[in-house]
Every structure is written in C-alpha cells, then in structure tokens.
Amino acid sequence: MSKSVRCTVENRQRVRRAARALRETAPTAVVGTTPPVRSEYDAWTLDAVLREAEGVPPEVLRELALAGLTLQPTPAQNEHQHVVATA
Numbered sequence: 071m072s073k074s075v076r077c078t079v080e081n082r083q084r085v086r087r088a089a090r091a092l093r094e095t096a097p098t099a100v101v102g103t104t105p106p107v108r109s110e111y112d113a114w115t116l117d118a119v120l121r122e123a124e125g126v127p128p129e130v131l132r133e134l135a136l137a138g139l140t141l142q143p144t145p146a147q148n149e150h151q152h153v154v155a156t157a
Contacts, residue, residue, distance in 0.1 A: 078106070078114075081157035085114040088137035088155070096130045097121040099150060111142065113156040120151040 082105070089101045099119040109115040116139060120130065126141070130153060134141055139155035 081114040084137045084139065084157045085116045085155075088133050088139055089116050089118070091133045091137075092116075092118055092130060095133065096127060109156070111154075111156045115157075116153075116155045118153040119147075120153060121149075122151055124151070126151060126153055 082103075085103050089103050092098055092101050096118075097120060099121055101116070101118040104115040104117060106113050106115075116134075118130070120127070131141070134153075134155045137155075137157075139157055142154040142156060144152045144154050
C-alpha cells in the first residue's frame with residue numbers, strides 16, 4: 071500500500087472514529103463524514119450540528135483533539151452550532 075493510500079485510510083478511520091465518539095458523548099443533531107473528493111477542504115471531513123449555539127462544548131473539542139482533527143471556522147446557525155473538522 072502506498073504512503074498516500076495509507077494516509078487516506080488512516081484519516082478516514084480517524085474521522086469516522088471521532089464522528090462515532092461525538093454521537094455517543096455530545097448533544098448532536100447530525101454528524102456526518104465526507105471524503106476528500108466531495109469535501110470543500112480536500113480532506114476527510116467531519117461535519118456535526120450540535121444542539122447548543124453557545125460555542126463548541128469542551129467534550130467535542132476533546133474528541134476532535136484526541137482524533138488529531140483540525141477544527142475549521144464555521145458560524146453558529148440560529149439555535150445550533152455547526153462544527154467542521156478535517157483530518
């Protein structure tokens with residue numbers, strides 16, 4: 071397996087693991103993952119909508135950090151907080 075394919079597989083696993091952890095630990099409305107070919111960031115992307123609009127809760131930041139993901143800036147939307155992170 072080439073280095074780029076191995077990195078892609080590892081990044082996919084990191085994003086999916088973080089998405090699963092967020093579903094279990096955070097007050098999420100929706101959590102999804104997007105492959106690099108469909109992501110505006112050209113990377114494996116985690117996209118979550120949280121039920122809180124008062125910023126990103128510490129447990130979400132912790133899960134993203136544990137997965138080694140990079141938080142992308144996104145504006146709050148009404149009563150929900152939108153979180154995007156990339157691998």
